[in-house]
Amino acid sequence: MAEVGHLQHARHIQDMSAAKSLEPHWGYAERVVPCVNDPGSCEYLDAVYGANDLGMIYVAILWATLFGVVFVWSVGRRLWPSPRADAVVSANAGVEVLTASKPKGLRLKRTLAAYGRRYLLPDAAKSIFGRITRLQVLILAILACYLLIWTHVGIVYKKWVTPVKGYTDLFNIRSGLGPWSNRVGVLAYALTPLSVMLASRESLLSVLTGVPYQSFNFLHRWLGYIMVIQGSLHTIGWSIIEIKLYQPQPETARNWITQLYMIWGVVAMLLLLLIFALSTPWGIRLTGFEFFRKAHYILSMVYIGACWGHWKQLRCFMLPSLLLWFLDRGARLIRTALIHHQYLPEKSMGFKAVSSRLARFPDNENGDVIRMDFEHSQEAWKIGQHFFLCFTEGSIWQSHPFTPLNSPEVRDGVVAHxxxxxxxxxxxxxxxxxxxxxxxxxxxxxTSVILQGPYGESIAEKLTPDVNVLCVAGGTGVTYVLPVLLDLVQKPASRDRNIELIWAVRRKDDIRWIEKELDIIWKAAVSHRIGVHIFVTREQSSKTTSLQDIKTIEKEGDIQEVGSASSDASLKGAQTAQAVDVQKIGGEGYSQHPNLREVVNNFVGNTVRGPTVVIIFVHGLRGHPQRTWSGDTNDSTDSNEDNGGRGADSSISRRELLKAIFGGKRSRPTAGSNNTASTRSSDVFWPAELLSHDIPEARIWTYGYNADVINGVFTANNLNSVSQHGQDLAIKLRREVDNEDPIIFVAHSLGGIIVKDAIHQSADKARTKLVVFLGTPHRGSSYADWGQMASRLASLALQDSNREIMRALEVDSEILDRIHKTFINDAHTLSIKVHSFQEGRGITASTASAIETVETIDADHKQMARCANRNDARYRAISGVL
Ligand SMILES: Cc1cc2nc3c(=O)[nH]c(=O)nc-3n(C[C@H](O)[C@H](O)[C@H](O)COP(=O)(O)OP(=O)(O)OC[C@H]3O[C@@H](n4cnc5c(N)ncnc54)[C@H](O)[C@@H]3O)c2cc1C
Ligand SMILES: NC(=O)c1ccc[n+]([C@@H]2O[C@H](COP(=O)([O-])OP(=O)(O)OC[C@H]3O[C@@H](n4cnc5c(N)ncnc54)[C@H](OP(=O)(O)O)[C@@H]3O)[C@@H](O)[C@H]2O)c1
Incomplete structure (x- = not known):
């Protein structure tokens, strides 16, 4: 108590020996109560202790806010996770069933995320902050404003002139400067654990928020700068008070600075300034990154100790800081030990470094490149993550971050790196x-390697099949994007995405670093719509450069060149997606870079606008959204049903079909169901498997409806009627195909009549540019009336020309007349092209009407919608029109 009293006397102008009792104050010295000083000093002490108590409350609020934000973030990302790539499968390998609806919440989330990315991710004030996003700077600004406000509120800004004991001509000037200096000091202390937390590699914040540890580096650095300012202001404030405002001088100043707590205070301030100087870009350049890193750790630990020595009442902030630091180190050690806890050659378990194969790519001008390959028994990391590698033959005290360039997969218990x-x-x-x-x-x-990690963020998890992917990389930076591409080519191809790699290298030879991986990507270029563009920036561009050193790789059985001396020689496959080119753009002075603005704009231009045409397939009576359009590569014989393609293996007998028509109950795909019941392995669902590749700019849909119950289909006011189906299709068109792209319908049999009606009922019918009818009888001279036509359609469905049954079908000629007339009218006024294919075999064809082009297909009514391959005459005919 005596020692404390001596120290307190100088610091708090209180006479501890005269204290009746001492009042505890969190974060500050105990207070003598009642106050035994002069009235002015007592008033000043009230202001000091009041400001301190408020300051501690503000600090508690600051930490509660930080915890709150992290908690909400952490809960939010678990409650509303983003869709993961492996949870979303592209429907029918490129063809969507029209009834699938997209959740509105997801759209809203994506829209908000897109706005966020647009406005918050660009660089902010690069000259001041370097390459950092606006979001990071915004967070920093919010924190800085918060601290600025908390630095100033609750402080009594007043001046007290008080007598100095034993002197009649000397006065102390007491003011708000004391409590204010204390406040900034307390805030600097309170931010220390946050600063350590932001610097951790085994980051608690990353675990909670999912944000990679590197993203906190900017805040760590700037928080450090703020703490330097706070520490400096605290030091300056108290220096003015103790050296200038308190009397007598210089005794007061000397007594003040020679106290132990003040010596620690000076040490802490000097350390803070040293850490700051070494952390500036200038400091790092001067001393080297490795020195900076090690010095930063050691100096920071000593700083925390010095802060403790200076003001132990605030050890509540220093203790967690130290704990966090040791936790980080401990976790690192444990993780490394776990990764390397392997079978040793003598079959016991122990610590084993990995043996890595070495390859070298000499480059005298730009620096050699080393490739390392090894396999290790461990769990797969996530794409986008990196490891810190320690090369034991170099220094066991250093580890450096490197990104594995391969796709992370466990095979036979090991992962390749x-x-x-x-x-x-x-x-x-x-x-x-x-x-x-x-x-x-x-x-x-x-050579042997010790691994630490993995660290960092997964970048491929959210790449759902509809996300376009543009990878841009320079030099060895390609390691960051290669695993993404290697992963995508292993997944089923998605027609909804374009993928492109833009890679700038200094020399054409640099391709050899990743030859194996590029081969894999190039082989999948067509199926996965991948464009690979490699720009060589430091070799003379010349259109006459010899091609002899151009690398060749095998692609789908052909040998095709993949590198060329100039952009002229860029390879273009049958489709644009196949573009693979190596362009030399550098020249004298090596000043040329790929024009990234143009590259990005082109990519976005090709994807944002999306497909330029929508093709909708509508099946006929007893048809099916997939089976109707599936051709059998083995079987050219007719199937038993109208056009559903259930074929010879169908277990449904004709007797059952008849039962269904006349009211028998059997479960069927309902109208608009996306039931894509399996087809035979030899079936080719040609809209997806052929057409989607041949018309890449098309978005293809199939429309499913219940055409099983034929009874009433040609009447009015029936839920299963033609006009009801037409209305349903029109509504679904509006709801699901919500873009401005032109529409083409391909309709089979009865589907044609539904399409005609749907066009008329559609709110944006002007989008329809072409209707392809397959075996849809229009009202023509060969049909006496609608009843006959309906009978014909039904007979096609049933493969039965039992006219007795047909007579039982009700036909409302007025409805069919209306549909026919309004369509002819729409086709004329909206310039809708009509192309009708009619069966050339089997059932007699109807004749052409004035508005259509009529063509004959060498197939019967059932087979005309079923194409088996690209050489199929039916496919050539239909795709030719499309
Ligand atoms: C997340 C991440 C992944 C990386 N992946 C790769 C990769 O796959 N292939 C590749 O060639 N390079 C990669 N790098 C860069 C690589 O880590 C540095 O080139 C390497 O650490 C340099 O080591 P050095 O001792 O030879 O450096 P020095 O010659 O001492 O310094 C060269 C430069 O490297 C930087 N550097 C040095 N040590 C580190 C370190 N520990 N952390 C970050 N930067 C450092 C410094 O800024 C310095 O300017 C990656 C960097 C990061 C941050
Ligand atoms: N974070 C990671 O995961 C990761 C992984 C690997 C590497 N890296 C880092 O990536 C960098 C790659 O270095 P490197 O020596 O391998 O590369 P390099 O051989 O110098 O290749 C970089 C290429 O990109 C071109 N380029 C540079 N700036 C460009 C711009 N603004 N626009 C278009 N093209 C541009 C360069 O052209 P010019 O040379 O003609 O200017 C050069 O051709 C290193 O800093 C490395 O540390 C990071």
């Missing part, structure tokens, strides 16, 4: 020298 890195000045240079030495003696050179 492949890395490339450019030899720079430190560890990478050492490894390059080592590799050169080892490779000079053996081609199977290896």
């Amino acid at each position: 492949s890395y490339i890195f450019r030899a720079k000045g430190g560890e990478t240079k050492k490894m390059n020298e080592l590799a050169a030495k080892k490779l000079a003696t053996t081609a199977d050179a290896t």
Whole structure:
């Protein structure tokens, strides 16, 4: 108490020996009560302790706010996770069933996310903050404003002139400067654990928020700058008070600065300034990154200790700071130990480094590149994550971040790792020298590696099949995007996405770093709509450069060149998606870069606008949204049903079909169901498997409706009637195909009549540009009336020309007349092209009307919608019209 009293006397102008009792105050010295000082000093002490108590409350609010934000974020991302790529499967490999609706919540979320990305992700004030997003700067600004307000509120800004004991001519000036200086000091202390948390690699914040640890680096750095300012202001404030405003001088100042707590205070302030100087870009450049890193850790720990020594009442902030730091280190050690806890050669378990194969790509001008490949028994990491590698033959005290360039998969209990890195000045240079030495003696050179990690964010999880992917990389930076592409080519192809890789390299030879991986991508270029564009920036561009060193790879059985000397030689496959080119754009002065603005604009132009045409397939009576359009590669014989394609293997007998028509109950795909019952393995669902590839700009839909119950289909006011189906189709068109793209209908049999009606009922019928009818009888001279036509359609459905049954069908000629006339009218006024295919075999064809082009297909009514391959005459005819 005596020692404390001595220290307190100088610090708090209180006479502890005269204290009747001491009042505890969190974060500050105890207060003597009742006050035994002069009235002015007592009033000042009220202001000091009041401001301190408020300051501690504000700090509690600050931390509660931080916890609250992190908690809400953490709960929110679990409650409303973004759709994951592996949870969304492209419907029918490119063809959607029209009835599938997209959740509105998801659309809203995507729209908001898109706005967020647009306005918050661009760089903010690059000259001040460097390459950092507006979002990060916004968070920093909010924190800075918060601290600025909390620094100033609750402080009594007043001046007290008080007597100095034993002097009649000297006065102390007491003011709001004391409590204000304390406040900034307290805030600096309170921010220390946050600063440590933001710097952790085994980041608690990352676990909770899903944000990678590197993203917190900017805030860590700027929080450090704020703490330097706060520490400096605290020091300046108290220096003015103790050196200038308190009397007598210089005794007061000397007594003040020689106290132990003040010595720690000075040490803490000097450390803070040193840490700041070493952390500036200038400091890092001067001392080297590795020195900066190690010095930063050590100095920060000593700083925390010095802060504790300066003001132990605030150890509540220093203790968590130290704990967090040790937790980070501990977790790192444990994770590394776990990764390397493997079977040793003598079959016992123990710590084992990985043996990595070495390859070297010499480059005298730009620095050699080393490739490392190894397999390790561990769990797969996530695409986008990186490891810190420690090369034991270099230094066991260093580890450096590198991104594996391969796709992370566990095969036979091990995961392959492949890395490339450019030899720079430190560890990478050492490894390059080592590799050169080892490779000079053996081609199977290896070195041992210790892995730490993985760290960082997964970047491929949210790439659902409708997300377009543009990868842009320079040099070895390609390691970050390669796994994304390698992963996408392993997944089913999606027609809803374009994928493009733009890779800038200095020399054409740099392709060899990742030859194997590029081969895999190029082979999938057509099926997955991938464009690979490689720009060579530092080799003379010339259209006459010899092609002899151009690499060739096998692509779908052909040998095609993939590299060329100029953009002229860029390869274009049968489709644009196949574009693979290597362009030399550099030249004298090497000043040329790929025009990224143009590249991005082109990519966005090709994707944002999306498909330029919508093709909708509508099946006929007893048809099915998929089976109707599925041709059998093995079987050219007719099937038993109208056009549903159930074919010879159908277990439904004709007797059952008849039962269904006359009211027998059997479960069927309902109208608009997206039931895509399995087809035979030899079936080709040609809209998806052929047409979607041949017309890549088309978005293809199939419309499913219940055409099983024929009774009443040609009457009015029946839920299963033609006009009801037409209305349903019109509504679904509006709801689901919500873009401005032109529409083409391909309709089979009765589907044609539904389409005619749907066009008329559709709110934006002007979008319809073409209707292709397959075997749809229009009212023509060969049909006496609608009843006959209906009978014909029904007989097609049943493969039965039992006229007795047909007579039982009701036909409302007025409805059919109206549909026919309004369609002819619409076709004329809206310039809708009509192309009718009629069966050339089997059932007699109807004749053409004035508005249509009529063509005959060499198939019967049932088979005309079923194409088996690209050489099929039916496919050539129909796709030719489309
Ligand atoms: C997340 C991440 C992934 C990376 N992946 C790859 C990769 O796949 N291939 C590749 O070639 N390079 C990669 N790098 C860069 C690579 O880590 C550095 O080139 C390497 O650490 C340099 O080591 P050095 O001792 O030879 O560096 P030095 O010659 O001492 O320094 C060269 C430069 O490297 C930077 N650097 C040095 N050490 C580190 C470190 N520990 N962390 C971050 N930067 C450092 C410094 O800014 C310095 O300017 C990656 C960097 C990061 C941050
Ligand atoms: N974070 C990660 O996962 C990760 C992974 C690997 C590598 N890296 C980093 O990526 C960098 C790659 O270095 P490197 O030596 O391998 O590369 P490099 O050989 O210098 O290749 C970079 C290429 O990109 C071109 N380029 C540079 N700026 C461009 C711009 N603004 N627009 C268009 N093209 C541009 C360069 O052209 P010019 O040379 O003609 O200017 C060069 O052709 C290193 O800093 C490495 O640390 C990061």
